[in-house]
Amino acid sequence: MSAVVSLSFEQLDDQMKTVLRQLTMQTNRVFVSGAGGFLGKAICQHLRAANIDVIGFARSDYPELKKIGVTLVQGDLADKPALLEAMVGCDLVFHVASKAGVWGKKSAYFSTNIEGTNHIIAACKQLNIQRLVYTSTPSVTFAGEDENGIDESYPYAHTFLNFYGLSKAIAEQNVLAANGQLIAKKMPLKTVALRPHLIWGPGDPHLVPRVIARAQAGKLKLVGKEDKLIDTIYIDNAVYGHLLAALRLADEAPICAGKAYFLSNDQPITMAEMLNRILQCKDIDPINKRVPAKLAYAVGTLLEWIYITLRKKEEPIMTRFVAKQLSTSHYFNISAAKKDLNYRPLVSIEQGMHHLKASL
Numbered sequence: 420m421s422a423v424v425s426l427s428f429e430q431l432d433d434q435m436k437t438v439l440r441q442l443t444m445q446t447n448r449v450f451v452s453g454a455g456g457f458l459g460k461a462i463c464q465h466l467r468a469a470n471i472d473v474i475g476f477a478r479s480d481y482p483e484l485k486k487i488g489v490t491l492v493q494g495d496l497a498d499k500p501a502l503l504e505a506m507v508g509c510d511l512v513f514h515v516a517s518k519a520g521v522w523g524k525k526s527a528y529f530s531t532n533i534e535g536t537n538h539i540i541a542a543c544k545q546l547n548i549q550r551l552v553y554t555s556t557p558s559v560t561f562a563g564e565d566e567n568g569i570d571e572s573y574p575y576a577h578t579f580l581n582f583y584g585l586s587k588a589i590a591e592q593n594v595l596a597a598n599g600q601l602i603a604k605k606m607p608l609k610t611v612a613l614r615p616h617l618i619w620g621p622g623d624p625h626l627v628p629r630v631i632a633r634a635q636a637g638k639l640k641l642v643g644k645e646d647k648l649i650d651t652i653y654i655d656n657a658v659y660g661h662l663l664a665a666l667r668l669a670d671e672a673p674i675c676a677g678k679a680y681f682l683s684n685d686q687p688i689t690m691a692e693m694l695n696r697i698l699q700c701k702d703i704d705p706i707n708k709r710v711p712a713k714l715a716y717a718v719g720t721l722l723e724w725i726y727i728t729l730r731k732k733e734e735p736i737m738t739r740f741v742a743k744q745l746s747t748s749h750y751f752n753i754s755a756a757k758k759d760l761n762y763r764p765l766v767s768i769e770q771g772m773h774h775l776k777a778s779l
């Protein structure tokens with residue numbers, strides 16, 4: 420489901436073509452960390468469609484990336500010398516890689532998401548790479564409460580329900596703090612952080628297959644009595660936002676430098692409707708069974724205690740973070756991205772679902 424095929428430049432939306440054409444005039448070689456992930460692969464695919472030289476960095480081997488002309492380097496973000504060697508000759512970095520998920524050791528999240536990001540920043544400065552686009556997450560602001568149309572003025576969370584959100588918040592702040600710091604040629608490093616929410620679409624190895632599998636097993640339920648609004652983002656729109664940010668960083672005095680931006684489809688939708696639209700793409704009956712939010716949170720708390728006590732490595736079926744995510748609202752004011760990046764979603768939810776259904 421996550422295979423990568425060669426993408427023809429002529430297949431792309433006209434606005435995507437325009438951005439890529441402009442990017443080719445500013446860029447010789449691009450480094451993409453997390454090239455094997457859903458978003459990383461899609462970024463590589465679009466860059467290669469414009470015949471841009473791409474160095475993909477990933478922990479595993481991905482022959483499908485090599486087939487579309489990506490120079491793939493296997494390595495770990497913790498290996499600073501390997502990063503340095505792979506990033507030589509690049510003039511733009513998309514730092515997409517991270518340890519995601521809602522469960523795991525603090526050391527693992529901090530090593531990849533914080534130390535790995537610090538290594539990327541250091542390599543940019545040492546190798547004279549002036550542009551760094553960092554893939555962050557709205558989880559940096561999430562403290563278990565409703566987020567109704569918040570913008571980038573909303574503060575980082577005061578408490579975090581998992582190490583993922585905490586580590587990404589620290590990493591994002593480090594990336595933004597690095598903006599303006601001098602690289603080896605005494606020029607300023609330009610950085611920007613993007614916060615896409617719930618990326619989905621054809622090739623999604625996470626949200627879509629998990630929703631379908633749980634529904635088919637009869638284990639998918641809604642949490643809470645009230646349907647809350649959430650934002651999502653179709654994969655092509657997430658790629659488009661990243662390319663726009665890279666383009667703007669090439670400006671002499673980029674207005675986006677040193678800032679973070681929420682990205683979405685700008686179409687808030689209830690969790691129930693989003694899940695059922697995904698299921699409809701696979702001709703699966705809609706779900707309507709519900710679990711009380713307080714019960715889900717209590718179960719998550721208990722399961723976390725049991726898993727920690729028994730030192731179980733696998734992810735519990737419910738955690739405090741998941742319970743809160745599924746029972747609270749998460750939609751964002753993306754006016755800043757529209758104004759500073761000229762971002763507009765290219766693909767609506769309706770169009771995206773059509774593409775998703777055709778791919779399943």
